[in-house]
Amino acid sequence: MPALTRWFIKAALLYLAVALLLALVLALPDAVGTPFFIRLMNPTYFHLFLVGWVTQMIFGVIYWLFPIISRARPRGDERLGWACFVLLNAGLLLRVAGEPLTSMHPNTGFGWILAIAALLQWLAAVLFVILAWPRVKEKYRGE
Amino acid sequence: MPRLSRWMIRTAFVYLILGFTVGALLLTHKGLNLHPALWGWLPTHIELLLMGWIVQLTMGVAFWILPRYWAKPRRPKEGYARIAFALLNLGIWCVIAGTTFRAGAGVVTVGRGLELAAVLFFAGHNWRRIVSREGRG
Numbered sequence: 405m406p407a408l409t410r411w412f413i414k415a416a417l418l419y420l421a422v423a424l425l426l427a428l429v430l431a432l433p434d435a436v437g438t439p440f441f442i443r444l445m446n447p448t449y450f451h452l453f454l455v456g457w458v459t460q461m462i463f464g465v466i467y468w469l470f471p472i473i474s475r476a477r478p479r480g481d482e483r484l485g486w487a488c489f490v491l492l493n494a495g496l497l498l499r500v501a502g503e504p505l506t507s508m509h510p511n512t513g514f515g516w517i518l519a520i521a522a523l524l525q526w527l528a529a530v531l532f533v534i535l536a537w538p539r540v541k542e543k544y545r546g547e
Numbered sequence: 548m549p550r551l552s553r554w555m556i557r558t559a560f561v562y563l564i565l566g567f568t569v570g571a572l573l574l575t576h577k578g579l580n581l582h583p584a585l586w587g588w589l590p591t592h593i594e595l596l597l598m599g600w601i602v603q604l605t606m607g608v609a610f611w612i613l614p615r616y617w618a619k620p621r622r623p624k625e626g627y628a629r630i631a632f633a634l635l636n637l638g639i640w641c642v643i644a645g646t647t648f649r650a651g652a653g654v655v656t657v658g659r660g661l662e663l664a665a666v667l668f669f670a671g672h673n674w675r676r677i678v679s680r681e682g683r684g
Binding site for chain 2: 454458459462470471499502503506511514515516517518519521522523525526529530532533536537540541542543
């Protein structure tokens with residue numbers, strides 16, 4: 405299993421744990437007195453789960469298991485993969501911080517955190533498709 | 548990787564980009580108030596990524612990787628899987644038309660029906676490929 409896949413899958417497992425912890429906290433009764441900013445994190449929970457866990461796990465497994473391009477360049481330009489990993493996680497973490505901040509302080513500069521988070525995650529998806537597209541092919545037969 | 552898997556997986560990649568594009572606009576709007584009409588694209592964002600990306604990618608990989616028969620055709624009833632591919636994508640666009648583009652609740656119902664039919668056709672293709680090494684189902 406290549407190093408990039410190991411990073412994707414380990415990060416995905418961490419996001420799954422964090423997403424489920426957040427779901428647990430969001431499900432606590434009001435009497436517990438959960439901080440207000442946590443109560444604003446329902447969309448964050450969905451994205452931790454679907455981007456951090458599901459999509460990141462898929463990225464890692466595709467990078468590992470899809471047919472290689474050639475013996476010389478089995479998985480394409482690995483730098484694209486690392487850039488994708490960094491952008492996806494930076495974008496998602498910015499969202500985790502920016503979403504409650506923006507909800508609590510609307511019409512302030514915090515809104516730009518969400519715009520940057522959106523751009524980083526979008527770039528990550530584009531880079532991943534550029535990296536994986538040539539590997540959607542028949543089995544490599546050594547040509 | 549067979550041709551149908553290549554089609555399904557590449558289509559899933561296209562939906563990934565489309566879904567992330569809509570999602571990026573929605574998230575930016577949340578921070579910077581771009582245009583209130585953007586919230587109408589939330590169902591499209593969800594549909595593109597759940598059905599277009601995750602479900603379709605899963606189907607493409609399953610068609611490729613589930614056990615094949617020793618004798619030809621090695622992936623029997625392949626036509627069922629092709630029909631599933633067509634129905635799923637038709638269903639996705641019906642749901643998008645019915646929600647974001649307000650083509651009517653009936654269109655959403657038709658879309659969901661097409662997606663259900665796609666899954667049934669796909670299961671019809673794959674059911675007998677879900678076996679142990681000894682061929683036990």
